Amino acid sequence: MTYVFDFSWLGEYMPVLLKGIGITLQLIAVGAVLGISLGIACAWARALGPKWLGGIVAVYVELIRNTPFLIQLFFIFFGLPSLGLQLGELTAANIAMVVNLGAYSCEIVRAGIQATPRGQFEAGASLAMSPFETFWHVVLVPALQRIWPALSSQVVIVMLGSAVVSQIAAEDLTFAANFIQSRNFRAFETYIVSTLIYLALAILLRQLLRGVGWTLFPKRATR
Amino acid sequence: MMEFSTWDILRNLLLAARWTVLLSLVSFIGGGLVGLLILFMRIGKLKAGRIFARGYIELFQGTPLLMQLFLAFFGLGLFGINVPAWLAAGLALILWTASFLAEIWRGCVEAVAKGQWEASSSLGMGYVQQMRWVILPQALKVAVPPTVGFSVQVVKGTALTSIIGFVELSKAGTMVTNATFLPFTVYGFVALIYFALCWPLSKSSQILERKLNVAHRNH
Numbered sequence: 001m002t003y004v005f006d007f008s009w010l011g012e013y014m015p016v017l018l019k020g021i022g023i024t025l026q027l028i029a030v031g032a033v034l035g036i037s038l039g040i041a042c043a044w045a046r047a048l049g050p051k052w053l054g055g056i057v058a059v060y061v062e063l064i065r066n067t068p069f070l071i072q073l074f075f076i077f078f079g080l081p082s083l084g085l086q087l088g089e090l091t092a093a094n095i096a097m098v099v100n101l102g103a104y105s106c107e108i109v110r111a112g113i114q115a116t117p118r119g120q121f122e123a124g125a126s127l128a129m130s131p132f133e134t135f136w137h138v139v140l141v142p143a144l145q146r147i148w149p150a151l152s153s154q155v156v157i158v159m160l161g162s163a164v165v166s167q168i169a170a171e172d173l174t175f176a177a178n179f180i181q182s183r184n185f186r187a188f189e190t191y192i193v194s195t196l197i198y199l200a201l202a203i204l205l206r207q208l209l210r211g212v213g214w215t216l217f218p219k220r221a222t223r
Numbered sequence: 224m225m226e227f228s229t230w231d232i233l234r235n236l237l238l239a240a241r242w243t244v245l246l247s248l249v250s251f252i253g254g255g256l257v258g259l260l261i262l263f264m265r266i267g268k269l270k271a272g273r274i275f276a277r278g279y280i281e282l283f284q285g286t287p288l289l290m291q292l293f294l295a296f297f298g299l300g301l302f303g304i305n306v307p308a309w310l311a312a313g314l315a316l317i318l319w320t321a322s323f324l325a326e327i328w329r330g331c332v333e334a335v336a337k338g339q340w341e342a343s344s345s346l347g348m349g350y351v352q353q354m355r356w357v358i359l360p361q362a363l364k365v366a367v368p369p370t371v372g373f374s375v376q377v378v379k380g381t382a383l384t385s386i387i388g389f390v391e392l393s394k395a396g397t398m399v400t401n402a403t404f405l406p407f408t409v410y411g412f413v414a415l416i417y418f419a420l421c422w423p424l425s426k427s428s429q430i431l432e433r434k435l436n437v438a439h440r441n442h
Contacts, residue, residue, distance in 0.1 A: 067421070071396070071413050071414050075410040174289060188300075195286045
């Protein structure tokens with residue numbers, strides 16, 4: 001192999017990479033906050049909500065978990081305009097990530113709710129709380145604490161999965177890499193650099209989520 | 224302009240779905256074999272092997288599958304060969320699958336109670352004998368549901384190979400869309416075909432989990 005590696009383009013294209021990183025971070029920030037919120041709402045519907053709503057949510061969760069993210073993205077970006085719903089590429093990417101993470105986090109949060117001892121629900125009821133108040137004030141936070149590690153890994157998986165939003169021309173890190181390699185003809189080096197950036201982002205995001213876990217759930221008796 | 228019936232669309236998608244199935248099988252079997260190798264390094268006695276396996280798993284689980292596909296595609300090209308898309312797709316998917324299966328199976332081996340190691344060791348068994356007769360048979364039972372569950376991720380992962388130009392279900396979806404201008408119908412069908420492939424796997428994983436759990440409780 002007589003290939004000479006060349007990274008001299010790095011300085012020139014740094015702003016492009018940084019912009020891509022910014023978009024990727026923005027996508028995952030919006031995706032994580034809204035996606036987990038959607039997941040919590042869906043988990044409530046499935047575990048404690050009315051039966052008809054739980055049924056609809058179950059169909060949504062199964063549909064999303066058993067189809068590729070790429071196809072969900074294409075369906076939202078290319079398919080929905082024929083119903084008259086025209087979306088920009090960033091909006092479509094955001095919606096796809098929220099919908100995707102919502103389904104996965106629904107199952108994760110539901111596992112946490114179901115692991116809650118029955119006595120907690122009974123204790124809430126005996127304090128004259130409505131079922132929803134019991135869920136909100138008594139059940140939810142310990143349930144989230146229980147499943148926080150699983151939820152964190154799912155967020156990281158979604159962040160890595162967001163690389164495909166470049167396919168609908170959302171200008172994330174992968175889009176930046178594709179753009180750069182079409183200019184410098186150094187495809188391998190460009191993708192090595194972007195892969196390492198993704199690795200660093202994944203490690204940082206994992207640490208950040210661990211920190212968020214500590215602030216959200218300060219040392220309480222883990223039972 | 225040519226007219227396409229719904230059946231034309233569906234037929235072309237189903238024909239392409241064969242490649243999705245084939246690529247999934249190759250990735251899963253190949254990934255299983257490589258994963259087994261990584262697993263034995265990860266839980267083995269050699270320190271260098273453990274470090275390598277950890278690095279491997281961290282690298283492949285911490286980077287996007289899409290980037291791994293690009294690197295396989297352009298990396299193999301550095302050797303001066305013209306890389307067909309199926310080769311890069313197969314290679315990247317096998318390596319990616321291996322990293323996840325190795326980690327899943329490690330959890331299963333570690334779930335075997337410590338007393339089992341001690342008991343078999345007190346019977347004078349060596350490491351290989353312990354593995355073969357005591358640990359792996361028990362770990363295997365725990366490993367089946369999550370392994371079947373992960374196969375769903377492999378099927379979904381094959382969708383990304385469309386981006387480097389491998390013609391499978393997703394790529395066929397894009398091509399049929401470009402010919403028919405019916406993205407809603409076409410991607411709807413594509414999603415349903417993926418669902419038909421993945422849902423039975425998800426469901427059987429859940430059922431297996433419940434069954435094996437019952438057996439576990441009776442001990």
